[in-house]
Amino acid sequence: MARSRDESSPLFAGNAAGTLRLISYLALAMVLMVLDHRNGWLWRVRYAASAVVEPVYRLANLPGAGMRTLTVAFADRKLLTEQNQRLREDLLLANARLNRMAAVAEQNQRLKELLDTQHSLELNVQLARVVGVDLGAWQQRLVINLGARDGVKPGQPVIDAHGVIGQVVEVLPTTAVVMLVTDPAHAIPVVVERSGLRTVAYGARDGSGMVLPNIPLAADVRPGDKLLTSGLGGRFPPGFPVGKVESVGLGASGMFRAAQVQPAADIDRSEDVLLLHDQAEPAGPPTPAAPSGPPTGLAPAPGAAAGGMPAAAASAGNPPSAPTPARTAGTAPAPAGGAR
């Protein structure tokens, strides 16, 4: 179609106004990027825009879900029968194991009660489905179909049948974004099952798995070692499988050894995941027990307390008459310290 050329599309040289507009748009984009990178307020915008975003996620999930439905619909009868048989055997095996474990777990519970420890082996979980949405290439993230309305909170660990998948990083009203353990920005405290060595597993920078970048040269780590969550840091409860060491070599700095780790969870293939609800014990030392020493009357109050409380000592004038006010002043902080 023949169209006369007009001012807006010159054949060779452009006009200055177009360039100016380009520069202003690029500057605006850069300002947005920097602000977002510094403050991370994109998620606040996203939360506000979730009325649009979430239906679009559902829509984008449709082709994948349709493919799954079609696979089931057109699957070979024989294949399904085999699968069913295998699942049934697995269930039988798992039940048998569970029955054996039940006795052990009960014994464990009793022993723990005797030892007066708090945490139990019970899991408080919530089943979530993975929404098939592609959040850009090389984003180690998942979208699940539970959100703030289902009580999901940032920081909740996400697991599947084989191990830890990651943790919730952002929550929208009815969906949530999970950061995988293979994300380069993710770190998880682990313990080597065989030797008890504690270290931290990071996501590999090329997205291929996980790495243990700083193992001491003398430490005992071999290929095939299993890694469990250590529970340090208080985010992941202890004892969940994280991965298996594939290879161990000298790190880039030469001061440490580094290991490649294959994640235990089916990160690429999970359709259903479990959200852990009981958060691990809070980090830090346990609260000190209430003081149960000798009665305060026996405390060497006047002389010892005088150094610590010059104000009380100064107001007390002569030492012999001081005991009563000094003692009450000395015991008052103790309950406050215990409750802290």
Place this chain on the structure above:
Amino acid sequence: MNRQRLSLWWFIGTLLFALLSMLVPLPAPLEPFKPYWLALVLLYWALESEDRVSLGLAFLLGLGADLFDGVLLGEQALRLTALVFIALRFRSRLRFFPMWQQTLAVLALLLNDRILLLVVRVLSGSPVPPASWWISPFVGAALWPFLFLLLDDLRARLRIQ
């Protein structure tokens, strides 16, 4: 009047469809081959009806895509604005290129887009992506003739501008 409205809806519809197809996941082995649909469709419209495509539209579309992806607000806005600017600048020449030459030009545009993305990613502290990351522009360029002919054919059939 009705025809005009139809053509406007067709324009918006293709762009929204491209936005959505960026979100649809592919099987894991095919993941690196996913072309930048949004850029391709926007490029087609920039070449075919420049009065509708402007830098502002590219910017807004990119912002929308960023909102869906949740990466970095402004990243795709920057990339698409740059892409559309170059396409509009050389529009008169690109339009009359033979198809293979046009395909090469699209490849150059998409590679430029990837380089921009790489700069943004590295500046924001992400790791340098693996080599397979560079496959996507080639897939996009290979699909360009088909996409162009398909969209052109559909437009001719619907008799819209």
